[in-house]
Amino acid sequence: MPAAPLPVRDGLNPTRLRLPGDGAWPTVLDYLLARFPDDAARLRKKVDAAEVVAGDGAPVTPETPYRAHTFVFLYRDPPVESPVPFEVEILHRDEDLLVVDKPHFLASTPRGRHVTESALVRLRRDLDLPDLTPAHRLDRVTAGVLVFTVRPSARRDYQELFAQRRVAKEYEAIARFDPDLALPRTVRSRIVKPDGDLRCVEVPGDPNAETRIELIESRGGIGRYRLLPRTGKMHQLRVHLNGLGIPIIGDNFYPTLYDIAPDDYSNPLQLLARSVAFTDPRTGLPREFASRRRLTTWT
Template sequence: MRFLRHFKSLYIRLRCVNIVNRQHLKDTKYCKEATISHSWLSKMLNTKCVRNAQTQHGDAGVDVENIFLYRSMLATITGSSTLLTDAPGHPASPQCVWFHDFRGPEPTDEGDSQGPGQTLEEPDKKEEVQVPEKRKTDTPEDGSKAKRVKLDGNESKTKRPGFSDERYDETSYYFENGLRKVYPYNFTFTTYAKGRWVDEKILDVFSREFRAAPPEVYERSLEAGKLTVNNEKVPKDYKIKHNDLLANVVHRHEVPVTSQPITIVYMDKDIVVVNKPASIPVHPCGRYRHNTVVFILAKEHNLKNLRTIHRLDRLTSGLLLFGRTSDKARELEQQIRNRQVQKEYVCRVEGRFPDGIIECCEPIDVVSYKIGVCKVSPKGKDCKTTFQRIGEVGDCSIVHCKPLTGRMHQIRVHLQYLGYPISNDPLYNHEVFGPLKGRGGDIGGISDEQLINNLIGIHNAENWLGIQDENGPARAAPPKEVQETVRNEPTNTVSTQTCLDEPDSSYDPKKNTSDPHCSECKINYRDPEEKDLVMYLHAWKYRGINWEYKTELPDWACETNINYDQL
């Protein structure tokens, strides 16, 4: 009997070691179902095997494959200290102790319930295996646990990357000719050196990788100390090293947007709902930073650290939801992702739209994410939109739209395919898509690459900005006489919200900045016209689980007698 017990112990020990070090753990599902029916068997394991399974360094026999597999197992745990789940039909069993005293993943923005430093303990604490320490850890001597950072909108100390008070105070606004404009300001672009840049001259890298400016501009920036490495001035023949922090200070000019106010539709401690005017991007992108919805709300209404739940195109107006807490943002995002939110839009299209409810189920494919253009294609993703004509204005129709999916430019692309594009759509109502303007998916027989090149040539974002002026800065002469824009101030429902940065009613030359090396300071900008700022597409109404919000309709949708209450 003694021999049998010894043989049984040896057999079980070898079996457990095999589970740790061989291919059985490759399948995560198998790993979850693997259980040990008696916790005392864990004592039979060799401590070196335990240590090898929980560390990446130190021992030559480390099973790296099992280390990364175990980390993937931990990623599946949500708010539970149970490492292995019971297989269907098997009784509950204690946890595997091979990875005892693992200190868990790094803190995340989600605020996991299990903090760092918390061990994955077995229910029967008397059966714990004591693993010898191999090296010093970063745990404080007093045994205190590191605090997790919670990205909560109500936490005044939490600052989201790129959205700090320092960024908000870079510049300010002024109104001119019915436009919201931004005083030029200095902005620092930073990046860490990429592997392919190492041992190359900094001037060669910037000339090749960042073509927004010619090489002589970067050379002047190096000489002036505006282009630095690790916050230090370097010569133009400096060779980039690993982990170098590159910083380039530029004089930034932003594109004007409409001066129409961002009206707050609803606000409480968890959510902010606004009516976004056309021409204002939702968040910083391209040439827009302060002239975005998130910056305007932060600077003028103290609504900071908002979580973007969904987006609208820059030229699209209407309903926009932001979360003030991460929990609320995730909740609404999940509803949208699960198609539990009903969206209703209103648009004006060319021609007389057919009677009845028209359904379009053509798949949409993204031709280019860089310039933001899509088309109907069999290779695209499935989507569905229903349309109904609700009124007429001259030769155009007012159409009620219900996108049942949420693809990029879905309404615009489906209307183009049906042959009734939005009347002033600068992208999908253009001959660049062929003589039929993309009707029925016909783009003139050109390739996607040729379509992209044609669009870049025609819809260059810089076309309306102005022409080069060799005589000096555009603001050398006194500003034009301007009309003061009358703004309807939204009524805030939370007393803590105050307007911090009131825009100037007109241009103040004292606040203007210039840079002798800035090429944009030498350009005379002409103001964009109304056709450059508005597209006849409006997000009118969103309805989710136990909530519904809608906005006022724009003027172009109210030029005919339409009973919107019946919709």
């Protein structure tokens, strides 16, 4: 993929479009108007302001001919979003890494209806770090330690660290206490996400997800659990605890899917990325970062 010839603006990357090979549009603008008919007026203004460019950085004009399989870059107008009323706390910053304590309800990166209200966009904008890139991700409803790379030269080293499972991750969760459930234990299962379904399920087959589960303490019918995932499948921790009959408190996906209003922050998922630890791939030194947050149900 070609590098974007437009810089990050207001914390957001430009949108990259690959012009399809089966089109009969005479110009690039005709294609854009056909693809985004509701944005016709804004697209014309962006073209007039030279804010739509080809892969080589040349501005697209109303007369620029359509060329199949080439790239076009432009800034799309982000959706109007209500601010998530929680701050991102900085745990560590150096020339290579930015480590933060992400709150519940804030997306890690732009996705779907959560674009400007994401940790990545906020931090790029507020800290003037346009090259900031996530080394890994947390679900929007999960709080805790989130690692970003600051410089492009450091990006690959730290992203591969997470991709190759060379990071020790510890999570904390609050869920029902079952005195008959033998812990600690290691859960191994195969987790898949069926097409068209928002939730993941465990199915027969070779395991692709592994979590060690330990009980830290219990009181009043609930338990505080330490979760040590060896893999990072989607919703893995939520699926594994639900499979044991102790779904995480505040989980609106497992065992039952139900809607929550976008501005309802009253019942956060009681799941926290407590810490990450690894050997720094650039210095060879051990590093560990821990969240300062506490899960509200327990406290």
